[in-house]
Amino acid sequence: MKKLLSIILVLMLALTLLTSCGNNEGQQPVSEGKEASGEGIFPAIAKEDIKVGVIHIGNPADGSGYSYAHDQGIVAMQKALGLSDSQIIRKNNVNDTDPTATEAAMLECIEEGANIIFGTSWGYMDTMEALAQEYPDVLFSHGSGYKSNDRNFNNYFGRIYQARYLTGIAAGLKTKTNKLGYVAAMGKDNSEVTGGLNAFAMGAYSVNPDAKVYVKVTNSWYSPEEETNAAKALIAEGCDVIAQHCDTPNPQLEAEKAGVFGIGYNSDMSKDAPKATITSAVWNWGAYYTWAVENVINGTWKSENYYGGMKEGMVDISPINEGIAAEGTAEKIEEARQSMMDGTFNVFDGVIETNDGSTVGEEGKTLDDATITGGINWYFKTVVEK
Amino acid sequence: MNKKGHVPFIRIVKISERSGKDTLKIRIAAFISALAAGGLFILFLGYNPIELYGTIISGAFRSKMAFQATIRFMIPLLMSSLGVAMAFKMRFWNIGAEGQIIVGAVCASYFALFHDTWPHFLLLLVMFAAGALGGGLWGLIPAYFKSKYDTNETLFTLMLNYIALHIITYLRDGPWKDPGSSGFPKIARFAPNAQLDKILGVHFGWIIALILVFIVFIYLRYTKHGYEISVVGESKSTAKYAGMDVRKIILRTMAISGGICGITGMIQAAGSDMTLASSVAGGVGFTAIIVSWLAYLNPFGILLVSFLFSVLEKGSSVMQSAYGLSTYFASVLQGIILFFILGCEFFIRYKFVVSRKGGR
Numbered sequence: 001m002k003k004l005l006s007i008i009l010v011l012m013l014a015l016t017l018l019t020s021c022g023n024n025e026g027q028q029p030v031s032e033g034k035e036a037s038g039e040g041i042f043p044a045i046a047k048e049d050i051k052v053g054v055i056h057i058g059n060p061a062d063g064s065g066y067s068y069a070h071d072q073g074i075v076a077m078q079k080a081l082g083l084s085d086s087q088i089i090r091k092n093n094v095n096d097t098d099p100t101a102t103e104a105a106m107l108e109c110i111e112e113g114a115n116i117i118f119g120t121s122w123g124y125m126d127t128m129e130a131l132a133q134e135y136p137d138v139l140f141s142h143g144s145g146y147k148s149n150d151r152n153f154n155n156y157f158g159r160i161y162q163a164r165y166l167t168g169i170a171a172g173l174k175t176k177t178n179k180l181g182y183v184a185a186m187g188k189d190n191s192e193v194t195g196g197l198n199a200f201a202m203g204a205y206s207v208n209p210d211a212k213v214y215v216k217v218t219n220s221w222y223s224p225e226e227e228t229n230a231a232k233a234l235i236a237e238g239c240d241v242i243a244q245h246c247d248t249p250n251p252q253l254e255a256e257k258a259g260v261f262g263i264g265y266n267s268d269m270s271k272d273a274p275k276a277t278i279t280s281a282v283w284n285w286g287a288y289y290t291w292a293v294e295n296v297i298n299g300t301w302k303s304e305n306y307y308g309g310m311k312e313g314m315v316d317i318s319p320i321n322e323g324i325a326a327e328g329t330a331e332k333i334e335e336a337r338q339s340m341m342d343g344t345f346n347v348f349d350g351v352i353e354t355n356d357g358s359t360v361g362e363e364g365k366t367l368d369d370a371t372i373t374g375g376i377n378w379y380f381k382t383v384v385e386k
Numbered sequence: 387m388n389k390k391g392h393v394p395f396i397r398i399v400k401i402s403e404r405s406g407k408d409t410l411k412i413r414i415a416a417f418i419s420a421l422a423a424g425g426l427f428i429l430f431l432g433y434n435p436i437e438l439y440g441t442i443i444s445g446a447f448r449s450k451m452a453f454q455a456t457i458r459f460m461i462p463l464l465m466s467s468l469g470v471a472m473a474f475k476m477r478f479w480n481i482g483a484e485g486q487i488i489v490g491a492v493c494a495s496y497f498a499l500f501h502d503t504w505p506h507f508l509l510l511l512v513m514f515a516a517g518a519l520g521g522g523l524w525g526l527i528p529a530y531f532k533s534k535y536d537t538n539e540t541l542f543t544l545m546l547n548y549i550a551l552h553i554i555t556y557l558r559d560g561p562w563k564d565p566g567s568s569g570f571p572k573i574a575r576f577a578p579n580a581q582l583d584k585i586l587g588v589h590f591g592w593i594i595a596l597i598l599v600f601i602v603f604i605y606l607r608y609t610k611h612g613y614e615i616s617v618v619g620e621s622k623s624t625a626k627y628a629g630m631d632v633r634k635i636i637l638r639t640m641a642i643s644g645g646i647c648g649i650t651g652m653i654q655a656a657g658s659d660m661t662l663a664s665s666v667a668g669g670v671g672f673t674a675i676i677v678s679w680l681a682y683l684n685p686f687g688i689l690l691v692s693f694l695f696s697v698l699e700k701g702s703s704v705m706q707s708a709y710g711l712s713t714y715f716a717s718v719l720q721g722i723i724l725f726f727i728l729g730c731e732f733f734i735r736y737k738f739v740v741s742r743k744g745g746r
Contacts (some may be wrong), residue, residue, distance in 0.1 A: 061712060092706075093713040097572065098665035100658045104455060108703065111451040126575045131658065146568070190568050218560075219571055374568065 005072050018221060041151060042139070044299030045115055047081065052293060053089045053109030053117035055124060056223050057096050058247055066247035067223070068141070069266040070120045073285025080290045081228070081297070089114055096123025097223065103127050110138055116296050118289065119143065119208030121221060122192075129153060139301060143285075145191060146374055156288050157192070157373070161199035162340055164243075164282035165347050166333045167263045168203020170278045172211045173326035174261055180204055180213045181234030183227055183244040183251045183260040183304050187217045188377055188385075193245050194378040196281075199347050200243055201264075201383050207332055211385045214239055221249040228254055235260055237386065241278070252277050261324060268318035277326050280318040287314045307369055310340050354378040355385075397739045409734050416730030422724045427722060431715070438705055445704025446697040449671040452704070454587045456660065459696035461591040462487070462650050463677060465604045467688045468602045469594075470671075471647030471678040473525075475606060476639050477619040482528065482543025483647045485550035491655040492553055492646025493520030495662040498580035498655070499562065499573070506579050513580070513652050521648015524550065529640030533633040548670070548728040554664045558713030562662070573662045582657035589657030596689075598646065603685040615639055647671065678729065698723070 038342035052074070071090075074292050078088060089112050091105035102124050109117050116139040119128050121350040125145040132140045132153035140153045148155045155379075171180050182200065186193040201213040214237055223246070231242050231251035235258045243263035244251040249272035256276035264270065264280030288306055295301045308314030311366030339345035348367035352360045360378060361367055367376075379385065425435035446456045466483045472481035494513040501509060530541035557573065566575040582589040602745045606612040614635050625632050656668050677695060681687030702716035 089702075090707055090710065094664065097663060098659075098668065099661055099663055100458075100654070100665065100668070103658070104458065104703070107451060107455055109457070111449055122570055123572065126661070130575075186568075186570060190570065192568075227669065268665070 013216050025302065041303070042299060043299055045084070045297055047297050049113045050083070050116075050293065050297055051087050051089060052077075052083070052114065053106070053114035054091070054117045055102070055105050055109070055110070055117065055121070056092045057121035057123075057380075059092045060090070061092075062248075062379075064249045064264045064267050064272050067120065067311065069283045071283050073283070073287075073289045074118075074266070076284075076286030077293055078288035080286070081293060083293075087204060094121075094124075095230040096121040097140060099127050101208065103131065106131055106206050108325065111133055114143060115139060116293065117138060118292075123221075132257070139296060140357075144297045148303060148305055154303045154308060156292070156306040158283065158288070158307065158312075158314035159198045159372075160283065160315045161279055161314040161347055161372070162310045164196045165199040165203035166336055167243065167279055167281050168200040168205075169207050169332050169336060170320065170325060170329050171200070171243060171261075171263050171327050172206070172208035173332065174202030174278060174324075175204075175208065175211050175241050177238050177240045178208070178210045178212060179237065179239040179282055180211055181237065181239030181242040181251075182213050182215045183242065183246050184215050184217045185231040186219065188379060191372070191374050191376040194379065195348075195372055196245055197383065198352075198372070198378075199319070199377065201380040202352075203336070205380070205382050209382075211382065213243075213380075214386050215379070215383060216386050218246060224248045224250050227251055231255065232258075233386070242276075249273065264310045264318070270318065270321050274321070277325070278329075279320045282316055282318050284313055284316060287312055307373070310337070346371060353381040355381050355383050387447055387664075394494040395741060397741065398555035398736050399739045400736055401734075406733060412730050412733050416726045416733075420726035421485045422475045423726065424719050427719065431456050434710060438709070441705045441708055442698065442701030445708070452700065456693075456696045456700040457588050457592055459526035461588075461657075462654050463592075463596050463695060464595045464689060465598060465650040465653070465672060466647050466671050466674040467677040467681070467692055468598050468685060469521075469650065470674050471641050471681075471683045471685070471688060472536045472606070472615070472639055472646065473600065473643040474678055475619050475683050476615045476636065478529070478636060478640060478643075479540040480528075480531070480543050480640065480643055481540055481672075481675065482525065482546050482644075483650075484667040484669070485543070485547035485671070485673050486524045486644040486647035487654065487667040488547075488554060489524040489651070490521035490551035491651030491662055491666045492550075492557065493517055493648070493651035494654055495538070495562075495573070495576075498576045499662075502577040504579075508581055510582065510656070513656060514649065517650075518645040518647045519648065520643035521651060524648070525606070525644015526637060526650025526700065529637050533636045547667075551664060554662060554666070555634065557662070558664065572583045575661045576656060580656060581660055582635040582653065589653070591653035594653065598649075599685045599689050602646075606685070611635075611638070648696040676724070680731075693736075 007126060007132060034280040041165055048256055054074055056067040056070065058067035060068050069282055071345050072152050074088060077300045093162055094105045101314055118141050120143045122144045125142055125147050128140045128142050129147050130151055144157050145155055182197055184193050184197055188194055197215060204211045216234055218226040218230050219227060227246045227248055231254035234242055242251050242255040243262060244265050252264050252269045252273035254261040256273040261278055262273060262276045264277045265308050267282055269280045270277040287308055300301040310316065346366040348361065350361055354360060426439050428435040445452060447453055466487060469485050470480050494517040497509060497513050497516055524546060527546065528539045531537040531542060532539045558571050562573045564572050582591060585593060614630055618632055618635050618699045621634055651666055655662050659666055676690055677691045681691045698720055702720060706713055
């Protein structure tokens with residue numbers, strides 16, 4: 001036994017010594033020579049030769065929700081640029097809390113010749129950052145999250161909070177109990193979720209100051225069961241409009257089952273719950289995907305972060321379900337939308353009261369993008385944590 | 387079993403000895419029927435079976451990167467299969483490889499997260515030892531209760547898996563939560579200093595795995611310990627009459643079995659995940675049970691079987707995206723193939739006997 005142990009130990013030692021000589025090959029940042037920092041770090045690629053990889057957390061075939069919305073964007077990009085099906089490499093159901101699966105999916109895209117890889121879920125971030133160093137000639141574009149480098153790794157997202165503000169108006173007008181429910185994927189310290197939730201609450205407050213927003217956190221972007229349970233709990237609490245920041249339409253389905261109403265997210269969820277969903281905050285990812293891939297083809301790619309809003313066509317709300325929306329919803333929403341389009345209103349304007357009594361922001365100013373994407377860790381005054 | 391005079395129409399009879407040639411024949415037949423049944427399934431969904439099978443094979447081998455990915459799949463499977471095989475040889479049903487992998491990974495991660503400034507090889511060595519120790523202790527718990535109170539080790543090891551999983555969840559949501567994750571529940575990525583180095587494009591876990599194949603083979607085949615394990619496996623009473631300390635053998639073997647699984651966890655965390663993720667075991671500990679039995683607990687057999695499993699895994703993933711298939715499609719196909727391969731083991735050991743009316 002002792003002999004065996006010592007053999008193993010010696011082997012281990014020899015091995016680690018051996019390997020530590022050729023240490024950290026993959027870890028070194030390769031982009032020492034930042035030759036061209038201006039236009040086009042990468043040469044143009046013929047349209048027929050470009051390959052695009054997409055990593056989905058869910059399955060676009062679900063026909064609704066987050067991955068579906070992203071994939072619709074990919075399809076729109078493919079059409080706009082005239083790419084063939086074989087130029088798109090999709091990896092579906094890649095769990096973003098599993099770094100090994102994430103890496104395997106991305107390496108497969110690289111192996112199949114992808115020039116650019118879109119990672120659509122938050123948890124892919126660290127793996128993308130590492131792979132961007134290891135493969136300096138492949139472009140990595142990460143949706144949500146906050147990391148990037150100055151060569152081949154950027155970040156894209158949109159001002160979905162603008163759309164959420166508008167949906168908040170619809171919810172605030174609709175509620176009878178003055179209790180709005182909100183199924184949130186992440187807790188207070190996640191700026192993306194919390195900012196959107198606040199915008200929703202502010203929208204509701206603008207038309208109905210008595211409406212409170214009850215929050216339930218699932219701690220996962222994609223968790224069909226938890227999302228259902230959260231919606232159930234909120235309905236039991238007395239909420240009669242259920243909004244959501246999560247990947248499946250399950251909260252809408254629960255709302256419909258319980259005979260209450262809902263506000264969808266990602267894609268038009270009145271498809272899923274026609275009797276419940278008043279409107280949905282929707283993404284038009286195609287706006288970014290087309291722009292990004294076009295830049296790669298033209299050789300004009302720069303590693304800059306993209307943050308499009310209502311004006312760029314990146315976010316919007318789906319058509320209002322007139323059969324169930326409260327009277328006057330469309331007019332109120334149109335009014336707010338116009339002020340967003342012409343820039344007179346930016347949602348997080350001026351001094352904002354939080355639910356712990358403190359205030360955020362300054363009179364005459366609006367929160368900057370860095371704060372919106374990374375620094376909103378407070379709830380608006382009408383928000384109730386459950 | 388049966389009352390006199392009543393003979394069931396079909397009986398299952400154990401075959402004492404089948405010739406190697408017969409066994410091979412059955413295996414080949416099973417393999418062909420597996421492909422045929424899978425092919426029918428593919429055909430039914432409107433694809434060309436030969437093309438899809440071709441994609442699986444080429445997906446696993448077509449390039450250096452593809453082959454490296456196949457090897458990456460194989461490392462944890464091979465190692466944990468070796469681990470559980472040790473216990474199975476002793477007829478100790480270690481269903482707890484998942485948990486042992488996790489606890490090994492947790493112990494190793496402590497050093498990766500909080501002592502990442504130590505010299506690289508020292509740090510890895512400590513992580514390696516911590517992984518082995520953690521997994522070993524997690525394996526010792528059921529062994530202790532088995533040897534002392536004769537508890538059911540199948541249930542015991544199985545349930546410890548879930549406890550282990552919750553340890554990660556606790557650490558991830560609590561004390562080890564990554565402060566830079568803005569609410570996303572995860573543990574920070576290891577510093578490069580705490581990551582395994584790559585050899586030929588794959589983290590060096592593959593070398594450790596290969597070395598383990600030889601060590602386990604020699605240990606089981608040529609050492610006194612190995613002999614004791616097989617005697618205890620055959621009959622505890624025999625072992626006792628022969629003067630062996632059965633209790634000690636059980637404890638020792640389970641510590642080693644769990645230790646190997648613990649090392650697997652360390653290697654997955656530091657070589658592949660680069661963090662401690664709740665998916666660190668990811669079902670490998672369960673697949674390992676199938677692998678080790680398909681290989682008749684022979685370490686070289688395990689090497690082969692785990693390689694074939696990895697080819698199937700990697701190839702299916704390529705097939706899935708090349709044809710835009712659902713991920714469940716690949717799972718169903720794998721299930722069909724496994725069904726036949728495992729099913730044939732039954733026919734190798736047993737046969738059906740149809741009794742004619744009126745008996746002999």
